[in-house]
Amino acid sequence: MRVLVAGVGNIFLGDDGFGPEVVRVLQQEQLPAGVQLVDYGIRGVHLAYDLLEAWEALVLIDALPPSGKPGAVEVFELEAERDDSTARFDAHSLDPNSVFSSLRALGGTAPRTFVVGAHVESVDEGIGLTPQVQAAVTGAASVVIGLVRSMAADAATADQGA
Template identity: 55%
Template sequence: MPPETSPDTETPSPRILVAGIGNIFLGDDGFGPEVLRHTGSGDLPRGVRAVDYGIRGMHLAYDLLGDWDAMILVDAVPDRGQPGEVRVFEVDPDGPGTSPRLDAHSMDPGAVFASLSALGGRLPRTVVVGCQVARTDDGIGLSAPVAAAVPIAVDRVRSLLTRFGAVAPVGGARSGGTREQGEG
């Protein structure tokens, strides 16, 4: 599929996948899907596809076989600071957890990246917007500090889209971006 172009400039828009992952039935692990719910609530720039993958790791791996310029992965992260702290970091495409192995039952990002490699794909430039969890026990709903971090993460995602060169919708018209709600 060719890159989308902006009608005013005819320059190709980058193809960027914004992927929310996490299990909404495990408390703060539902951070990724919640951020995606808010990220996709407005117009998305051309070439951006925002998807709540929930716990569908193989679906994400197969979607990554497409021609993406970048991916923004939104996820809850353990042991990376105070609960509710949002961190942004880039993934090393050749780092640990990206060696080929097919794992159809895991949503762990490393397993998804390894499955992608086993399928013959290559990870595009990937930046994680992660939030330190407070709890991941059984139950629906985010803890107070993680819920408070959702708008911060949405701002970080939108900032990254701008940094990656995503073209904003022209004149308020609906953009070429898409949003999909997954099963979490």
């Protein structure tokens, strides 16, 4: 099983730094074999190139628009090959639609993709998360750990059945 866990966001825009902050917490955890954890920040092109490798799944950790309660964590799976599927969490300069478009232009296809995000309160200039979004970091890290462990267990079960 190969899963890429990618934190994305701009740490200089307040709550937009949610993804990198969750990655920082996850660096202290023991993740299953085959899981690669990367803080991409705003380097969407780098993420697109890394997605050219063979991955069974991608877990994006990202800030979500302020359309929900600040700090509320959501988890959802993106639909494959839909150009508008990531519009709901495009809250910053790393536009996942652009990443996936670049990936397709390079001849790649997106793996099964999950998003773990928290709704922002502020993306004003400044380093540091608002208290509501900071409070969501540990819970979001736990969600990511549960998600990748579940995928690892499913892969192990599939391997035993083969």
